[in-house]
Amino acid sequence: MKELPKFYNNLDLTLQEIEYLLNRGVKDRKSSFHYTMLCTINNKTPESRTVILRNFNKDKFELNIHSDSRSGKITQIESNNNVSCLFYDDKKKIQIRINGLAKIEKSYQPSWDKLTNWSRRCYLSEHKPGTEVVKPSSGFPEKFVNESPNDEESIEGLKNFAVIKVIIDSVEWLYLASQGHRRAIFKIKRKSLPFSIDKKWLIP
Numbered sequence: 001m002k003e004l005p006k007f008y009n010n011l012d013l014t015l016q017e018i019e020y021l022l023n024r025g026v027k028d029r030k031s032s033f034h035y036t037m038l039c040t041i042n043n044k045t046p047e048s049r050t051v052i053l054r055n056f057n058k059d060k061f062e063l064n065i066h067s068d069s070r071s072g073k074i075t076q077i078e079s080n081n082n083v084s085c086l087f088y089d090d091k092k093k094i095q096i097r098i099n100g101l102a103k104i105e106k107s108y109q110p111s112w113d114k115l116t117n118w119s120r121r122c123y124l125s126e127h128k129p130g131t132e133v134v135k136p137s138s139g140f141p142e143k144f145v146n147e148s149p150n151d152e153e154s155i156e157g158l159k160n161f162a163v164i165k166v167i168i169d170s171v172e173w174l175y176l177a178s179q180g181h182r183r184a185i186f187k188i189k190r191k192s193l194p195f196s197i198d199k200k201w202l203i204p
């Protein structure tokens with residue numbers, strides 16, 4: 001039988017593992033936590049999509065995701081900012097479900113400054129994401145298919161660039177083990193500063 005990890009029966013170590021996985025997700029493209037499934041509410045219907053985890057702020061317990069400010073998810077968040085992010089690491093057998101409130105920061109320069117001109121191409125499409133077209137298209141100008149825009153050309157994309165900040169309310173943990181699964185809930189209590197985290201085991 002597989003040896004059990006130190007966090008198996010320890011809520012503090014479980015929280016440490018969550019923080020470690022989210023941090024690694026930001027930095028390591030190969031980590032399963034580099035991607036998350038962001039779920040929003042479209043009128044009354046849930047809608048999910050894969051997005052990249054761009055930042056985890058441990059001091060504020062917030063996540064950052066980048067997107068086109070004209071995309072459907074942004075419109076949905078503007079009318080209902082309750083969101084959920086789902087992560088799963090198949091090797092570690094760990095799932096985490098984050099619920100929180102999203103805040104949109106349009107044309108957020110500090111995050112834009114960290115992008116390469118190659119990545120900024122995605123924000124150069126003339127039509128908004130999801131627009132129906134007759135011919136298949138990347139959306140951005142043809143000349144950027146093989147060539148990166150220069151600084152002057154790429155800055156055009158800033159007006160379409162947005163950071164989705166997820167202010168975390170709760171993190172639900174699930175660890176699968178043949179000896180018995182472990183499930184826990186961490187609630188971020190923001191009424192007092194610095195915030196506190198309420199930790200509880202749950203039946204899996």
Ligand SMILES: Cc1cc2nc3c(=O)[nH]c(=O)nc-3n(C[C@H](O)[C@H](O)[C@H](O)COP(=O)(O)O)c2cc1C
Nearest residue numbers: 035049050051052066067068071072073074129130
């Ligand atoms: C691996 C992968 C990573 C993605 N990363 C992002 C991302 O970081 N931000 C984003 O807006 N869309 C990303 N997408 C595209 C979204 O999944 C989605 O198709 C698109 O944003 C339109 O979603 P919406 O119409 O619901 O807004 C990614 C897709 C895949 C497959």
